[in-house]
Amino acid sequence: MTSASPAASASDVWKVYGNGEAQVVALRDINVQFHKEQFTAIMGPSGSGKSTLMHCLAGLDTTDRGAVSIGETVITGMKDKQLTKLRREKIGFIFQQFNLLPTLTAQENITLPAAIAGTKADDEWVKQITKTLDLDERLHHKPTELSGGQQQRVACARALATRPEVIFADEPTGNLDTRSGTEVLRFLRQSVDQFGQTIVMVTHDPGAAAYADRVVFLADGLIVDDMADPTADAVIDRMRHFEELVAARTESEAA
Numbered sequence: 735m736t737s738a739s740p741a742a743s744a745s746d747v748w749k750v751y752g753n754g755e756a757q758v759v760a761l762r763d764i765n766v767q768f769h770k771e772q773f774t775a776i777m778g779p780s781g782s783g784k785s786t787l788m789h790c791l792a793g794l795d796t797t798d799r800g801a802v803s804i805g806e807t808v809i810t811g812m813k814d815k816q817l818t819k820l821r822r823e824k825i826g827f828i829f830q831q832f833n834l835l836p837t838l839t840a841q842e843n844i845t846l847p848a849a850i851a852g853t854k855a856d857d858e859w860v861k862q863i864t865k866t867l868d869l870d871e872r873l874h875h876k877p878t879e880l881s882g883g884q885q886q887r888v889a890c891a892r893a894l895a896t897r898p899e900v901i902f903a904d905e906p907t908g909n910l911d912t913r914s915g916t917e918v919l920r921f922l923r924q925s926v927d928q929f930g931q932t933i934v935m936v937t938h939d940p941g942a943a944a945y946a947d948r949v950v951f952l953a954d955g956l957i958v959d960d961m962a963d964p965t966a967d968a969v970i971d972r973m974r975h976f977e978e979l980v981a982a983r984t985e986s987e988a989a
């Protein structure tokens with residue numbers, strides 16, 4: 735089923751923050767493609783550029799050089815209005831802090847992106863997702879009446895409701911206990927396998943990365959490795975290696 739054109743891609747992407755002495759090169763010549771119907775994890779030491787890459791891919795931040803595409807659409811250089819429309823229609827987001835609207839019920843939160851985009855959510859599809867996520871009994875509750883795990887499951891349903899081209903998940907299990915985190919990861923895996931969703935997830939957790947089909951490793955703004963069919967142990971090994979390299983470089987710069 736995997737088609738040749740990627741769901742999202744970055745070509746020769748650079749991102750620099752600040753000027754002069756305060757300048758930080760967050761991304762250095764990034765070239766990466768995220769294939770349709772695949773679950774990819776992005777990992778790397780703190781400050782390696784994971785969030786910056788995800789924000790640039792999702793059109794939440796601009797690049798300084800290079801181009802980003804969502805599906806076949808180049809989003810680099812798009813006007814704000816056009817970009818906002820594309821984000822609403824083609825991208826789903828899952829955040830560490832859930833980011834649900836507190837005054838709306840779970841059901842309203844789930845169907846909100848479609849309503850904002852001016853389309854009607856597909857009721858049957860939303861029912862199927864909320865059933866899979868075991869949220870049927872909770873749909874009329876407000877976020878404060880839900881556990882963290884339930885809130886994140888609502889956020890997952892919201893991300894899938896519009897059947898986006900790609901879902902970007904930023905540390906989706908970072909705020910959850912192990913059991914709730916596992917439920918969310920299993921659902922993300924299932925949404926790729928059963929619903930053909932494409933997911934790109936930033937995580938610090940090798941156990942979470944093991945749910946993905948592929949792990950892209952960043953260090954110091956560069957893509958330094960790409961692992962297929964990851965296991966938690968293989969990811970831990972690779973991360974240790976990159977953290978040692980970064981520590982050695984920091985020490986030699988300080989000397």
Ligand SMILES: Nc1ncnc2c1ncn2[C@@H]1O[C@H](COP(=O)(O)OP(=O)(O)OP(=O)(O)O)[C@@H](O)[C@H]1O
Nearest residue numbers: 751752758760778779780781782783784785786787
């Ligand atoms: N708005 C900003 N202004 C200046 N520097 C920034 C800004 N955002 C990020 N940076 C810097 O860019 C680099 C990459 O940051 P980024 O947040 O992408 O890393 P990360 O891998 O997501 O880190 P973490 O795992 O700690 O969340 C870091 O050196 C960071 O300090």
